[in-house]
Amino acid sequence: MIIKELMKENLQVSALFSVYYQERDRKKIKRPPKIGERGRKRKLTKRQQNRLYRLLRQPNPPTITSLSTKFEVSPPTIIYYRDKIFNLKKFKKRRIHALNASAVLQRRRRSWPLYRLIMKKGWNKFITSDEKMFYLADGGSETDFYYADPTVKEPKKTKKKSGHKRSGIMVWAAVSAAGKSSLIFVDQKAKINAEYYIQHFDTIHQ
Structure with a gap:
């Protein structure tokens, strides 16, 4: 539908996208990351791992979001250490x-x-x-x-x-x-x- 409207205005689609990419590169417009695309998981030091384990084993552990903010890593990193490294499972009280x-x-x-x-x-x-x-x-x-x-x-x-x-x-x-x-x-x-x-x-x- 969009291509048909552009053809009515005598605009070439390839030329339009070429102008868009040039403008994007000039202004350094970054593409928004896709859902689940967070890059490589950051490794925690041994000291950070011990601290994270103590926090997860508390009677009232912090949330995954607060832990990721505290250690300056992504939430999947915290989940990775919780499930794969520490072999911990979430239980409901x-x-x-x-x-x-x-x-x-x-x-x-x-x-x-x-x-x-x-x-x-x-x-x-x-x-x-x-x-x-x-x-x-x-x-x-x-x-x-x-x-x-x-x-x-x-x-x-x-x-x-x-x-x-x-x-x-x-x-x-x-x-x-x-x-x-x-x-x-x-x-x-x-x-x-x-x-x-x-x-x-x-x-x-x-």
Whole structure:
């Protein structure tokens, strides 16, 4: 299609490309690299390899992008040393609840009485509500993965729910057999307890 339009304008395609290449060479226009074309992998020194291995074996290892920036190499170089040199494999952490002894005892005491209340369609009379924090930043949190040697048996690592507080927005909502409620945005300085639920119970039905 482009060639036909150029022929209508009485322009020769070969002459047009010749002018383009001359202009490119004159301005030193570089061709953008293709996807996956990153050149020869840079070798790391023995000291850098030891440092990279220690970083990969941490409970919360850095990402491939941050490691490539730290060592000033391409991401495929980091992956090459991780897979071929160190023989490490990426595993996903098993997520668990961070419950203390008092929380476990409290849940055990509430479980059976709650079951007796909701059995035989008693759940129609209940309203279930919950709140969720939407964090604005993800700094300082645990990673979802770790690296380990698949040929060596090691205990699997887990990830607990974050205990430190970060800035974010808390949203509160409820659901029941009659339907769902509207979303309530909780103030950052508000204390979520039984009194807060009772005071704002009418608001959640609007």
